[in-house]
Amino acid sequence: MKNICVLLLFFFSLGLSAQEMTPLEIITKADEKVRGTYSQAEIKMTIIRPDWQREMQLKSWSAGSEYSLILVTAPARDKGMAFLKRENEMWNWQPTIDRVIKMPPSMMSQSWMGSDFTNDDLSKASSTVVDYNHEIVASETLLERECWVLELSPKEDISVIWGKIKIWIDKKDFIQLKTEFYDEDDYLINTMAGKDIQEIGGRLLPRVMEVTPAEEEGQMTRIEYLNLSFEKPIKDGFFSIQNMKRVK
Numbered sequence: 001m002k003n004i005c006v007l008l009l010f011f012f013s014l015g016l017s018a019q020e021m022t023p024l025e026i027i028t029k030a031d032e033k034v035r036g037t038y039s040q041a042e043i044k045m046t047i048i049r050p051d052w053q054r055e056m057q058l059k060s061w062s063a064g065s066e067y068s069l070i071l072v073t074a075p076a077r078d079k080g081m082a083f084l085k086r087e088n089e090m091w092n093w094q095p096t097i098d099r100v101i102k103m104p105p106s107m108m109s110q111s112w113m114g115s116d117f118t119n120d121d122l123s124k125a126s127s128t129v130v131d132y133n134h135e136i137v138a139s140e141t142l143l144e145r146e147c148w149v150l151e152l153s154p155k156e157d158i159s160v161i162w163g164k165i166k167i168w169i170d171k172k173d174f175i176q177l178k179t180e181f182y183d184e185d186d187y188l189i190n191t192m193a194g195k196d197i198q199e200i201g202g203r204l205l206p207r208v209m210e211v212t213p214a215e216e217e218g219q220m221t222r223i224e225y226l227n228l229s230f231e232k233p234i235k236d237g238f239f240s241i242q243n244m245k246r247v248k
Contacts, residue, residue, distance in 0.1 A: 023134035023150055027167070030174045031065075031129050033203060036230035038063050043223055047115045050218035056113065059247075065127050067239040071247055078113070084244045090119065093244045100241055109161040116190060116211040116221035120161050128165065131158045137166075142177050143197070145170045162189075173204050188214040201228040 021029075043058040057074035072081040080095040090103040108120040132152035140147050152165040163184035168177045179192040190213055194206025209223045237243070 023136050023148075024129070026136075026148055026169055026174070027134050027150060027152075028129050030167075030169045030176050031127075033174050034176065034205065035062065035065060036203075038231055038234050039201075040227075040229050040232060040234075041225055042227040044226055045113075045115060046222045046224075047113075048218075048220045048222065054114075061234055061238065063234050063236065063239065065130075067234075067236065069239055069244060069247065072113070082244045082247060083119075084239060084241065086239055091241060091244065093241075095245070100244075105159060116213055116219065117223075118161065121211075128152060128167070131155060131160050132165065140168065142168050142170075145172065145175070145177065147171060147177060175205060177206070190214065200225055201230045203230065 039060075039062045041058075041060045043060060045056040045058060047054045047056070055075075056072060056078065059071045059073055060068065062068040066087050068085045070083045072078045080093075082093040084091045084093070090108070092101045092103055093099075094101065103119060109118055111117070112119050112121065132154055135151050135153075136148050137151045138149035140149055147168040147170055150167045150169060152167065154160045154163070162181050164182040164186060166180040166182075168179070169175070170177055175194065175197060177194050180188055181190045181192070183189055190211050192209055192211045194209055196207040197204060198207050199205075200207055205225075205228075207225050211221045211223075213219050238247075
């Protein structure tokens with residue numbers, strides 16, 4: 001009987017601690033699950049439009065929230081193009097013209113390679129943990145999972161591209177199941193939805209992410225993780241302009 005009481009108290013305390021988590025603790029845990037200390041991935045991106053469809057193959061590397069590198073491996077016309085993010089700066093290598101372009105902050109809100117992702121989305125230049133204030137605004141069920149609904153508003157001294165973000169985070173596994181992006185006038189611009197949840201790289205995550213614009217019927221961009229691994233150390237020197245030109 002005593003052991004049963006101890007177990008009941010243990011499970012009760014787990015539930016209580018989850019309920020008492022602050023919005024910052026929730027978004028931090030969800031972000032760490034996706035990002036990890038280090039990550040490497042092979043990705044297929046499909047850009048869908050009413051009259052056409054295009055596929056791209058990508059490789060990506062990241063170290064925390066400060067460093068990331070994305071390499072286009074297909075199609076042939078874009079192969080070798082790379083994007084490097086180091087802290088608050090981002091560069092683009094275009095091998096066809098043998099040129100490195102430093103991307104100004106004004107370009108972060110622009111479409112990445114004609115997709116529905118922005119340059120900011122792909123590089124994760126702005127941080128949902130650091131650059132925003134967080135508030136729990138609701139509790140909803142999504143994909144049969146109980147979720148916190150968090151509303152993020154930008155901090156006054158930080159320059160970001162979104163006026164508001166809403167994120168649905170699974171209460172059990174801290175999976176980001178859905179994200180809505182709003183402009184400064186509170187109009188919904190894009191919705192990103194996670195699908196096909198499975199274990200990837202030792203973590204339970206959506207294998208597929210789809211971004212759908214609010215006002216563009218028949219338009220969508222899908223990202224599929226073909227391979228994903230975490231925690232294999234990557235030296236800071238990997239994330240250099242010189243390496244961006246030669247990485248394979």
